[in-house]
Amino acid sequence: MSRPAVKPAHPHSRHGHPGSKPQVKELVPTLKRLAGYLARRKGLLFLVVLMVAASSALGLLGPYLVGIAIDDFIITKDEKGLVLLLALLGVVYIFYSLATFLQSYWMVGVAQKTVFEMRTELFTHLQQLPLSFFDKRQHGELMSRVTNDIENISSTLNSSVIQVASSVLTLTGAVIVMLYLSPMLTAITLLIVPLLYIGMKWITSRTRRFFKEQQRHLGELNGFIEEAVSSKHIVKMFSQEEKIALAFNERNAKLKETGFWAQTYSGFIPKLMNMLNNISFALIAGAGGLLALHGYVTVGVIVVFAEYSRQFTRPLNDLANQFNTLLSALAGAERVFDILDTEKEEEQADEFPLHHVRGDIEFRKVSFSYEKGNETIKEVSFKADKGDMVALVGPTGSGKSTIINLLARFYDPDNGAIFIDGYNTSTIPRQELRKHMGFVLQDSFLFEGTIKENIRYGRLDATDEEVVKAAKSANAHSFIMKLPDGYETKLQSEGSGISQGQRQLLAIARALLADPAILILDEATSSIDTITEMHIQEALNRLMEGRTTVVIAHRLNTIRRADQILVLNQGRIVERGNHEELIETEGHYASLATASQL
Known part of the structure; x- marks a missing residue:
């Protein structure tokens, strides 16, 4: 006598199919x-x-x-x-x-x-x-x-x-x-x-x-x-x-x-x-x-x-x-x-690494739009030689941050070209390009971990001595040593537990450790008290020495010594020159300075 079995299951071939x-x-x-x-x-x-x-x-x-x-x-x-x-x-x-x-x-x-x-x-x-x-x-x-x-x-x-x-x-x-x-x-x-x-x-x-x-x-x-x-x-x-x-x-x-x-x-x-x-x-x-x-x-x-x-x-x-x-x-x-299935930020076959960067920057008639039909910047052109400081000023939405994003190849221009040391950035691998750039942003992000680890994020192979040296140059060493565990003090998410000014000093130390040829500053001294601003400005001056610096300026005292100030409005450069030259023209920049919008 024979018999069938125990677990009949018919996983219906259509059991997961939708109706359409x-x-x-x-x-x-x-x-x-x-x-x-x-x-x-x-x-x-x-x-x-x-x-x-x-x-x-x-x-x-x-x-x-x-x-x-x-x-x-x-x-x-x-x-x-x-x-x-x-x-x-x-x-x-x-x-x-x-x-x-x-x-x-x-x-x-x-x-x-x-x-x-x-x-x-x-x-x-x-x-x-x-x-x-x-x-x-x-x-x-x-x-x-x-x-x-x-x-x-x-x-x-x-x-x-x-x-x-x-x-x-x-x-x-x-x-x-x-x-x-x-x-x-x-x-x-x-x-x-x-x-x-x-x-x-x-x-x-x-x-x-x-x-x-x-x-x-x-x-x-x-x-x-x-x-x-x-x-x-x-x-x-x-x-x-x-x-x-x-x-x-x-x-x-x-x-x-x-x-x-x-x-x-x-x-x-x-x-x-x-x-x-x-x-x-x-x-x-x-x-x-x-x-x-x-x-x-x-x-x-x-x-x-x-x-x-x-x-x-x-x-x-x-x-x-x-x-x-x-x-x-x-x-x-x-x-x-x-x-x-989303397309990655692929590198092109003709891209090549830059092993040594002087820091010369050039924008040639660069236009870009985040959404088609709505250009954020229009035919922007300027040059900055090694060691120059370029300040970007203008009202919100004028295109200042967009220029920074394009320089770092977070986006590529729709028209025109950007050059570093004479090389079109579209031919330079993104990661290789960013290795030669240092960023100090208005809201500096710190990771959960020790202070030493956050500074070392600028260059992972840095020694402890190099981390301390960078912190001293950034005027951060004194406040770090007052913390319970010094450089081993653990920060919580986004750096909570220390002040905004202290976070900025750590971000400057991180950038100093990276030793970049090109420095990008999204005004690091805004919303900071006067005394802390003095410490930060002193650290920034050390950081900018010998480096090409692009600054998004919010305060006038930050850009007085800029070699070149670019005034943007509705995506175009409407004025350019140094502080004294632009004040004398009594144009858009002078109006912003007089109205204390810088």
Whole structure:
């Protein structure tokens, strides 16, 4: 006597497909790319598949042996044979449990190594994307892709991959054994498949859309939270707590709505499985009883079919319980691959490194726009020789920061060209170009870590003595030594725990340590008290010695000694000259100086 098996699961080939063709086209490439990552673990995957096959076969063997026990030993009252068969049944289930454990253990290893690679690849890719990519996206939403979306993929690989493979093997084996035992009862059992197909198609056409929206709304909510937390001082200054709470509730409500419908529709699947399982069991019991009365099947066969009918939808039930994770992971994978498919800040084949930089700068009729049709700077031209100080002044939005961004190749000009030492910057690798530049910005960013580590960020191979020397030159050494742990004092996120002026002094020390040929200053002394400004200005004077310096000026005393002052307005240079020359012309610069806007 023979019997079918234990875990029939038919991972319906369309179970993850959305209802419309465009969505199917998105799903198939996503699955293929995930499979490509898994293929890198071929050895472990082979062992997993081997254990899945073994557990499926042993699971199918169990009910088959139960049928033999009924027909050959219980009905015939063969006690000895029954005991031996029960012992065999025990061995089968012991090895079944071992195979199940090993497949899960090895699959966890595959999953963790896979998501480790994906997370590393995603984070590395983010570092290579142009600034324009980050300008258009919330930081919290990007963080959600690196964390939440990757974690969803991890959960799915840990469970669903094994479940799908086990379901296919179990269902195939079950059908083969059932056909061998009774084609008629098999046909009756398979009557539920069309109902299953219709139900799954109706549910999945809706569920995947909601899960994709849920991931999108989750990313938006994370982005909003990140922005709200980072701007908490501004919120409190303007007493906008109620407004920001309302904005949060609005986004949270959208996430709740899509999450509700995603979970509701996916919750229909296990209920559908249970209903079809009960229908199948009733059909087998009724039809099997009639066939047994006429001698077409034995009692053991009916018991086996009853067991198979109950287990026919069990793997699908398991899939249904994980369906939320499966669809959520596919939506997350699409979001991850969307970033990975974004073009990197590639270097051109004809680019070459600059090993020694004097610091000569030239802009030739440079025009640039962040958005097409809205030029930020227009035909800007100027020269600065080694050691010169060039100051950029003008109202907000005149293009000062844009000139800095173009000089550092954070963006490339739409028209015109920029030259360093006579070489077009478009032919110089970006990282190589920036190695010869030092930046001291108005809001200097400090990393979580020690003061020594933050200064050494300017040149990672610097010795402790060089770090201290840079700090002394930046007038930072005295305040550092007054801290509890000196240079080993740990700073919190963004340098909280020390004053704005002290942060600026550390930023100057970092730039001094880098020893750049070109120095870019986004006025480091704004919003600083007079005494601290004197220390910072003294440090800046040391920093600027022998270096070509481009300054975005906010204060008049910073630019009085500039070799060249460029006055910008609406993206064009409207005046140029030194301080005395521009004052004498009584033009735009003189008006700004008189009105104390510099």
